[in-house]
Every structure is written in structure tokens, then in C-alpha cells.
Amino acid sequence: MSDLSAQKCEACRADAPKVSDEELAVLIKQIPDWVPEVRDGIMQLERVFKFKNFKAALEFTNMVGAMAEEEGHHPGLLTEWGKVTVTWWSHSIKGLHKNDFVCAAKTDDVFAAL
Numbered sequence: 550m551s552d553l554s555a556q557k558c559e560a561c562r563a564d565a566p567k568v569s570d571e572e573l574a575v576l577i578k579q580i581p582d583w584v585p586e587v588r589d590g591i592m593q594l595e596r597v598f599k600f601k602n603f604k605a606a607l608e609f610t611n612m613v614g615a616m617a618e619e620e621g622h623h624p625g626l627l628t629e630w631g632k633v634t635v636t637w638w639s640h641s642i643k644g645l646h647k648n649d650f651v652c653a654a655k656t657d658d659v660f661a662a663l
């Protein structure tokens with residue numbers, strides 16, 4: 550568990566600030582396997598996790614879903630045979646909040662614990 554993944558998500562209000570470029574530069578170093586992507590003008594964090602088959606991919610998907618429910622913050626999840634693409638961003642602010650980095654780090658912990 551890292552400093553980032555040990556944190557809890559905060560309620561993300563519509564007027565919450567997006568992470569600044571400087572904050573992004575610092576935070577992204579703490580989750581080196583994640584890639585910032587811009588889709589429909591919205592900055593997101595994305596990582597592809599590989600598995601031996603669909604069953605393993607689905608089990609991981611459900612574990613990430615349980616973590617998301619506990620945090621009250623939810624990812625995009627694309628579950629395919631042998632891989633899961635996880636995407637984090639904050640719908641309420643149409644961009645990246647600290648919560649997204651916390652949850653990306655927590656997602657890494659779920660994968661590491663398999």
C-alpha cells in the first residue's frame with residue numbers, strides 16, 4: 550500500500566478543482582503504470598491489466614468494482630478475454646481530481662494482491 554492508496558476519496562463536488570498541471574506532474578509519478586489520456590476533452594487515467602483468461606479478468610473487475618463502491622468513486626471498466634482496461638476520471642468536474650489518483654493506486658493494490 551502506498552501513501553496514495555492509503556488515502557480515502559473525498560466527496561467530489563461539481564465545484565471541486567481539477568488537479569493542476571503541477572499536481573498532475575507530481576501525482577502521475579506515483580502511479581507510473583497509468584497513462585493520462587484526453588477523451589472528448591476530458592483528461593482521464595488509464596491502465597490495461599493482463600490476465601490468463603476471461604474468468605480471471607472478470608474476478609479482477611469485480612474486486613475493483615467493490616473498491617469503487619467502498620470509495621463512492623467509480624471507474625470505466627472494459628473487461629475482455631485476458632485483459633481489463635480501467636479508466637479513472639471525475640464525472641462531476643469532467644476531469645481529474647485527486648480521487649482519481651487515489652483510486653488508480655488502490656486499483657494497483659488490488660492487482661498486486663491477486
Ligand SMILES: C[C@H](O)[C@H](O)[C@H]1CNC2=NC(N)=NC(=O)C2=N1
Pocket residue numbers: 561621622623624637638639640641642
Ligand atoms: C451521487 C454519487 O455519489 C456521485 O454521482 C459519484 C458517484 N461516483 C463517481 N465516480 C466518478 N468517477 N466521478 C464522479 O463524479 C462520481 N460521482
